Amino acid sequence: MSRKKKFSVEDLYDQTHHLLMETGYDHFSFGLLADHLNVSRAAIYxxxxxxxxxxxxxLTFEMKKFLTEFExxxxxxxxxxxxxxxxxxxxNYSDVxxxxxxxxQKLHIQGKQLKDKENISEILHEIMLGHIQSFIVSGQEKGYFKSSIPAPLLISMIFHSVMIEDRSGLTSSERAIFIREILAHGIFQSEERKQDEPEK
Incomplete structure (x- = not known):
């Protein structure tokens, strides 16, 4: 099989994303990545x-894209x-x-540390958490959200909803719609919708 001589950083990141989602961290390797890019391992090194x-x-590249879109x-x-x-x-960024x-988690388990790397994950966490917190607290103060439900619980549920294990087969966009529906309106049908349904 012939090998391509050149590939872009975007190509490298696209295949890294694909393989991590498909195989996980433990099975991800430069050999596997080289095969999918149709290049030699030396090219990646x-x-x-x-x-x-x-x-x-x-991950830093993707998180910066997220922050740019957010801002x-x-x-x-x-x-x-x-x-x-x-x-x-x-x-939209649930995979990331x-x-x-x-x-x-893998780095922590293995006792590894990345030296001289910008911790964009912490920056992203703080910005998103701050935005959600401001949104929920303001919404409760204005009467849009139930004040009887503790704000920290609502904030945590929204922030961590992206981590719910997916066995639905739905796209991320579809999952967002349904999870938003569950958080906003619950799982029970309203009395109005019950009345609208035809009798069986």
Whole structure:
């Protein structure tokens, strides 16, 4: 099989994402990555000396994209639409969030540390958590959300909803819609909808 001589960093990151989602951290290797890029392993070593630095740079790249989209989003002043925007954005990057959590856990278990690397994960965590907290607290104060439910619990449920294990076969966009529906309206049908249903 012929080998391509050149590939872009974007190609490298795209295949890294694909393989991590497919095989997980433990089975991810430069050999496997080289096969999918149709290049030699030596070509990848010109960019990175180990897989941890590659994965970290890939996640940093994706998280910076998330932050840029977050900061440039025209947030609606309508509470429900703002809620929809928030969920959709979180779930658009659900793979990255899950991979980041997995990666950091693996490094912790193995006792590894990445030296001289920007901890974009912590920055992202603080910004998103701060935004959700401000949104929920303000919504409770204005009477949009139930004040009887502790704000920290609502904040945690929204922030960590992206980590719910997916066995539904739905797309991230579809999952965002349904999880938002569950959090906003629960799982029981309203009396109005019951009355609208035809009798069996």
């Amino acid at each position: 010109k960019y990175y000396s180990n897989k941890d630095d590659l994965i970290n740079d890939y 440039e989003l025209d947030w609606s002043e309508d509470v429900e639409e703002h809620f929809n925007q928030l969920f959709q954005l979180i779930f 969030h899950q991979l980041s959590t997995m990666f950091l």
